Amino acid sequence: MEAYLEQLVSGQPADYVEIRLEETETTTIQFRGPALDNLAESAVLGGCVRALVKGGWGFVSFNRLEDLEKKVALAIEQARLVADRQPGESRLAPAPVVRDKVAAVLDEDPRRLTLAAKKEVLEGYNRRVLEFGPPIVSSRVVYFDKFTRLRFANSEGTYIEQEKMDLGGAVVAIAHRAGDTQMLSRGFGSSNGFRVVRGLEADIDDACRRAAALIDAPVVEAGEYTVVVDPLLAGVFVHEAFGHLSEADNVYENPSLQQVMTLGREFGGPHLNIFDSGDLPGVRGYLKYDDEGVPTGKTYLIKEGKLVGRLHSRETAGRMGEGVTGNARAIDYRFPPICRMRTTGIEPGEAPFEEMIKDIKLGVYARSSYGGETAGEMFTFTAGDAVMIRDGKLAEVVRNVTLTGNVFETLKNIDMIGSDFSTRDSAGGCGKARQAPLATSMVSPHIRIRKVVMGGKAR
Amino acid sequence: MTASITRGRTAFAFDSGALLAKARKLGCDQAEVYETGVVTTPVNFENNHLKSVETAETAVVAVRVLKDGRVGFATSSRAGDEGVVDMAVRASEFGPEATFEFAAPSPVPEGLALYDETVADWPQEKMLAVGQEIVDHVRSLEDGVLGGAMVEKYIGYTRVATSSGQEVCADGTAYLALASAELVEPDNMIQVWRYSASRRLDLDVGAMKADLTRLYRHSRHNVPFRGGRYPVIFAPLAGADLISPMMACVDGMAVVKGESPWRERTGEKLFADHFSLYDDPSLPWGIRTTPFDDEGTPTTRRPVIEKGVLRGFLLDLRSGKALGQASTGNGYRQVPQSLPAPRASNVVAEPGATPLADLIGGIKEGVFVERLMGAWAGNPYAGQVSGNVHIGFKIENGEIVGRVKDCMVTVNVFEAFRDSLLALSRETQSAPPAAVLPYIPLDAVSVSTKA
Numbered sequence: 001m002e003a004y005l006e007q008l009v010s011g012q013p014a015d016y017v018e019i020r021l022e023e024t025e026t027t028t029i030q031f032r033g034p035a036l037d038n039l040a041e042s043a044v045l046g047g048c049v050r051a052l053v054k055g056g057w058g059f060v061s062f063n064r065l066e067d068l069e070k071k072v073a074l075a076i077e078q079a080r081l082v083a084d085r086q087p088g089e090s091r092l093a094p095a096p097v098v099r100d101k102v103a104a105v106l107d108e109d110p111r112r113l114t115l116a117a118k119k120e121v122l123e124g125y126n127r128r129v130l131e132f133g134p135p136i137v138s139s140r141v142v143y144f145d146k147f148t149r150l151r152f153a154n155s156e157g158t159y160i161e162q163e164k165m166d167l168g169g170a171v172v173a174i175a176h177r178a179g180d181t182q183m184l185s186r187g188f189g190s191s192n193g194f195r196v197v198r199g200l201e202a203d204i205d206d207a208c209r210r211a212a213a214l215i216d217a218p219v220v221e222a223g224e225y226t227v228v229v230d231p232l233l234a235g236v237f238v239h240e241a242f243g244h245l246s247e248a249d250n251v252y253e254n255p256s257l258q259q260v261m262t263l264g265r266e267f268g269g270p271h272l273n274i275f276d277s278g279d280l281p282g283v284r285g286y287l288k289y290d291d292e293g294v295p296t297g298k299t300y301l302i303k304e305g306k307l308v309g310r311l312h313s314r315e316t317a318g319r320m321g322e323g324v325t326g327n328a329r330a331i332d333y334r335f336p337p338i339c340r341m342r343t344t345g346i347e348p349g350e351a352p353f354e355e356m357i358k359d360i361k362l363g364v365y366a367r368s369s370y371g372g373e374t375a376g377e378m379f380t381f382t383a384g385d386a387v388m389i390r391d392g393k394l395a396e397v398v399r400n401v402t403l404t405g406n407v408f409e410t411l412k413n414i415d416m417i418g419s420d421f422s423t424r425d426s427a428g429g430c431g432k433a434r435q436a437p438l439a440t441s442m443v444s445p446h447i448r449i450r451k452v453v454m455g456g457k458a459r
Numbered sequence: 460m461t462a463s464i465t466r467g468r469t470a471f472a473f474d475s476g477a478l479l480a481k482a483r484k485l486g487c488d489q490a491e492v493y494e495t496g497v498v499t500t501p502v503n504f505e506n507n508h509l510k511s512v513e514t515a516e517t518a519v520v521a522v523r524v525l526k527d528g529r530v531g532f533a534t535s536s537r538a539g540d541e542g543v544v545d546m547a548v549r550a551s552e553f554g555p556e557a558t559f560e561f562a563a564p565s566p567v568p569e570g571l572a573l574y575d576e577t578v579a580d581w582p583q584e585k586m587l588a589v590g591q592e593i594v595d596h597v598r599s600l601e602d603g604v605l606g607g608a609m610v611e612k613y614i615g616y617t618r619v620a621t622s623s624g625q626e627v628c629a630d631g632t633a634y635l636a637l638a639s640a641e642l643v644e645p646d647n648m649i650q651v652w653r654y655s656a657s658r659r660l661d662l663d664v665g666a667m668k669a670d671l672t673r674l675y676r677h678s679r680h681n682v683p684f685r686g687g688r689y690p691v692i693f694a695p696l697a698g699a700d701l702i703s704p705m706m707a708c709v710d711g712m713a714v715v716k717g718e719s720p721w722r723e724r725t726g727e728k729l730f731a732d733h734f735s736l737y738d739d740p741s742l743p744w745g746i747r748t749t750p751f752d753d754e755g756t757p758t759t760r761r762p763v764i765e766k767g768v769l770r771g772f773l774l775d776l777r778s779g780k781a782l783g784q785a786s787t788g789n790g791y792r793q794v795p796q797s798l799p800a801p802r803a804s805n806v807v808a809e810p811g812a813t814p815l816a817d818l819i820g821g822i823k824e825g826v827f828v829e830r831l832m833g834a835w836a837g838n839p840y841a842g843q844v845s846g847n848v849h850i851g852f853k854i855e856n857g858e859i860v861g862r863v864k865d866c867m868v869t870v871n872v873f874e875a876f877r878d879s880l881l882a883l884s885r886e887t888q889s890a891p892p893a894a895v896l897p898y899i900p901l902d903a904v905s906v907s908t909k910a
Contacts, residue, residue: 026796033716036555038798040532041546046517057511063518063536064472078512085587086509115553138717179720181840219843222686222869222907253506256603256643334515370836373847376641376648378864380833380847402833402845404867408646451909455845455867458688458905 002161005153008068014051014076015090018154020291021047021065022333024146027110029119031126031141039115046333051075052090056082059336093317093324095294097157102288104163107193110145118143121197125171125204132208135175135215142427143169143197158293165191166284166439168427171204173211182214182399184368184384189284189425189441196282196425210368210385213397220386220398222456226363227403228356228448233369233383235424235442237403237449239344240372240379242267242274244432245407246301246309247327247339248316258320265307268411273347274302276311278326284425285343285441289326292337296326302411311339331435338433345443349417356416356448363389364454366401371428377407402455410449418446472496472518472538475620481544483622487524487531487551490544490622491561493753494520495795497615500583504590504608507598512583519795522547523561529554534796559780561621562755571750572743575659578632579614586610589636589664596668597640600675607639619755627751633658638667640675649678649862651850652830654696654891659744674829674850682853682861684908690825690881691868691904692818692854695888695896700834700844701872702806702894705736707839709763709771711778711789711801720840721769730767730876733811733883737762738773738789740804747804747893751788754799758788763803767877773801803893810897811883818884818900820857826906827852827859828868842873866908875901 009017023045030038048061049071058078060071110118122141129139145167152160168189175182186207190196229237244250251257278287278296287296292314299309312320313328316339328337357365368384383401387394405413421443429437475492482490496518503511521534524547531551535543590608597606611634618628635656642649651674653667693701713719721729740758742748751757754776762770774782775790778801790799819827826848834846848866852859884898 032712038532039550039554040534040796040798041550042534042796043537043540043543043546044535045537056509059511059513059515061513061515061517063516064538074514078514081512081583082509088508115550119553174718176717176720181718181720181838183838183840219869219871222867222905224907224910254605254641254643257648260643260645334517336511336513370838371833372836373833375832375849376643376650377646378648378832378847378849380836380867382833382836382845400837400841400843400845400869402837402847402867402869404833404847404865406865453865453867453907453909455869455907456905457869458686458907 001151002159005151006159008072009153009155012072012076012155014053014079016052016092016155017049017072017076018152018292019047019049020333021151022148024148026144026146027115029122029143031122031139033138034130039119048333049075050336051079053079054083055088055090056086057336058082061334091318092314093312095292095314095324098160098289098293098295099158100160102160102162104165105192106165107195110167110194111147113194125200128201128204129171129173129208132173135177135212136173136208137176138174140172140174144427152293154293160289160293162289167194167196168284168425169197170427171200171207173208175211175215177215180215182211184211184214187426189427190282191284191286192282214385214399217397217399219400220364220454220456221459222454223459224451224453226360226448226450227452228363228365228389228446230367230446231420231422231444232424233366233381234346234444234447236369236372236381238274238346238444239341239440239442240374240381241405241407241410242301243276243341243344244374245377246311248310248312248320249339251310252316252319261307261310263307266305267302267307268305268414270304271349271417272302272305272411272414273300275300275347276341276344278342280343283343283423283441284439287342290328290337291330292328294324294326294328296342299325311341313337313339329438331438335435338435340432340438341430341440343441343443346417346445346447348419348421348445351416351418353418353446356418356446357389357394358392360389361391364401365389365394366403378404380404400456403452405452410452413450414447415450416448421445471618473520475618478522478541478544479620479622481541482522482524485544485548487526487548489525489561491523491754492520492620494518495615495617497613499611499613501609501611502583502586502590504594504606506605506607507594509587509590521792521795524548524551525557526551528557530557532798559776561623562619562625562776564624565757567627567750567757568741571741571748573629573631573658573748575632577660578612578634581612581634581660586612589662592664593638593668597671600640600672601642603642605641609637611635619751619753621755625755627755629750631658633746634660634662636662636667638671640671647681649675651675651678656746656889657744658746658748661744677852677859678850678862680861681864684853684863684866686906686908688903689906690822690900690902691906692825692827693899693901694827694829695890695894695898697828697831698896698899699890699894700831700846701870701899702736702808702896703835704839704842704844704872705764706803706806709773711772711774711782714772715778715781718840724769725771727769728767729769730764731880732767734764734767734876734880735762735809736764737807738803739807740788742805742807745805745893749804752790753792754786754790756786756788756790758804761787773803775799775801806894808896810885810887812885813882815884815886815898818898819854819859822854823856825854826863826868827854842871843869844872845869866906869905870901879903
């Protein structure tokens with residue numbers, strides 16, 4: 001196979017050609033209420049060819065693996081069509097020629113667990129939620145593990161075989177009383193095994209208590225607040241607030257955005273350090289090589305408050321005269337790689353939690369996450385639940401906390417960064433340009449942000 | 460029974476008959492084979508120029524079996540794969556209890572509009588010309604504006620066959636056109652989009668360009684805005700975020716599982732008289748128009764909310780059985796690899812009689828929201844929708860006067876559609892993924908901004 005793939009992409013009439021073949025096996029287990037909802041197995045076999053001719057790209061994806069020569073020819077023909085209409089220049093940043101075979105290193109291999117064994121663990125969690133008692137009336141448990149064998153070859157001589165594992169899930173407690181349904185979720189995820197699924201009992205109890213507390217909790221009053229954000233939500237915040245804007249495919253052909261995103265520009269205080277890393281082992285965002293075969297590493301986006309880097313594909317790095325970072329990713333063989341995050345995070349600071357809340361007269365402690373969205377300089381992130389801070393102390397639980405901000409102000413308004421640090425993984429993932437969900441992770445300490453606009457009930 | 464629908468030009472990737480026979484041989488009591496094959500060919504323009512031309516071909520088969528009282532489910536994209544039946548049988552050993560049966564033979568509606576030769580025959584050259592026209596237009600708006608466009612056509616088929624003898628197949632086409640304009644200033648960014656999609660090639664590039672121009676011009680000037688309660692007009696793109704909690708609450712499985720707050724409320728008046736919402740799988744050329752759902756059950760247009768009254772739930776085979784009712788033909792798979800679950804086809808809200816211009820003209824001070832950001836995140840069963848106004852404008856004395864930024868709107872749709880729903884527009888527009896909505900004005904919406 002190795003020799004065949006290499007021969008397919010070499011000596012072609014194109015500036016660059018790559019081929020990716022992918023085989024995956026996925027197990028899915030879902031409970032909804034007391035009953036098992038779904039237990040499924042899924043197999044995928046597919047591949048794609050991408051070709052570059054004079055700055056124009058052709059891309060062909062397929063799941064019939066015969067006639068690969070024809071797929072290569074079609075990708076080149078399409079790239080040439082683009083180039084003929086609009087001749088440009090192919091400029092890919094140099095990347096090392098890699099020859100590697102990567103085996104997954106796992107703590108507890110889900111492939112060695114029987115379906116019955118996995119089901120039993122999850123069933124236990126499901127029962128735990130249902131036995132919590134009123135107002136918890138229902139539950140959801142979702143779980144998947146996915147093994148991928150990926151073969152990649154390009155016309156520069158790189159050939160990589162990678163084994164990847166992606167595992168994710170969540171246990172959701174659902175509370176209901178008098179027409180009001182509320183819920184809270186405990187997510188988990190891993191790139192190195194099943195161990196992350198074990199020992200969640202205390203966290204699940206916490207999710208049940210918090211879902212119960214949301215019943216009868218008032219909707220937060222709309223307005224501008226000082227907000228303390230827990231590590232889970234802070235992870236979503238940094239992903240939405242700065243991660244997406246750092247993706248260089250927004251920037252490389254946009255001269256005005258290049259000015260806005262000039263390296264060295266100050267975006268926050270000297271205590272603010274933001275990074276995106278491919279080599280944090282164990283989290284879902286871990287990957288040794290991206291989908292262009294580029295080795296990943298840790299990329300600082302903001303160091304001591306100043307912009308120092310961005311997330312590149314070989315094309316965006318080449319056009320901007322910067323180095324490759326290993327951020328070109330595709331959710332699967334059906335899509336070409338584009339600039340994406342891996343594990344994005346804020347580095348810990350020095351503030352203990354008590355220090356962060358003690359001088360807040362009226363504020364909000366926002367926890368856990370439903371997700372977020374970004375567009376241009378603006379972003380939103382939605383908390384799972386929240387607690388009012390009154391006169392320096394945690395007070396009543398409130399619900400429906402969606403926060404918004406813009407990159408030019410909000411990062412500067414981060415005035416305290418906690419000394420703790422945790423990882424956020426879940427069953428979901430990141431979406432961009434119709435490619436969702438992509439396995440990304442978030443890591444962060446608690447952070448404090450002043451002047452955050454929050455939706456809610458008008459005062 | 461095979462529906463008499465024109466076969467397109469996509470060859471079947473799997474042999475349903477062989478898969479059903481294999482399931483029978485392996486001792487399954489019942490089996491269902493769903494397969495879909497799709498070819499999409501997008502052309503992409505980014506940053507004012509043609510960037511890529513693509514071809515994507517996928518086929519997936521999904522098999523469900525009932526064996527020894529349990530359900531097994533497996534999917535495969537390995538062309539011609541018969542191993543998928545073994546996988547399903549293996550899964551059935553630990554699978555959920557079988558509480559329902561697969562679709563029995565039943566005729567599906569004929570003559571629905573979902574396959575258009577002109578989409579199938581749409582030449583790449585024409586698709587490229589559409590993209591180029593959009594990008595050229597966007598560039599002409601102002602120096603420094605970056606235009607983007609994606610033009611795509613889709614040709615595919617869906618086939619469902621069950622061991623009880625239901626066998627249905629339909630070919631479908633669709634096009635999708637996306638147009639965007641982006642401007643970056645030192646501390647201000649503008650991104651506006653326009654979207655058009657249909658199973659028929661009824662693309663009006665001129666209208667897309669005109670809409671994009673209007674949105675761009677309105678966005679060009681930011682105006683200050685103070686938080687409070689205001690009348691707000693939600694354009695269809697934003698309106699879809701308001702409708703989505705309602706669709707979550709009529710999901711039959713959410714009803715069965717006790718998650719939906721509406722489970723005891725069928726026949727009750729929940730909303731204002733002038734609000735009616737339909738699930739319409741027969742909508743001519745609708746993006747989700749289909750004669751049968753992904754379980755092979757015939758589909759039919761049905762009211763979800765009629766004159767404010769909750770009419771019923773969207774059911775698949777499982778949730779229908781659990782509620783003692785028949786499937787409503789709403790068993791759809793979110794992606795071919797997912798289990799069928801209750802889901803809407805085309806969601807259509809009945810328009811009103813008031814021209815949009817009069818709706819805007821009647822507002823002294825308020826907001827026009829084109830698109831919300833982040834409003835999908837949150838608990839749908841509580842009816843709370845909270846989002847950043849990504850593209851929205853201030854209305855002052857009946858006129859749009861400029862863009863509002865850094866501002867959030869929060870709506871409890873359960874209360875607002877009952878108490879504060881003003882007259883709906885007579886104009887409708889489609890919004891992704893498959894809604895056709897009028898402009899929805901709500902009174903006294905909570906709007907929060909910077910202090």
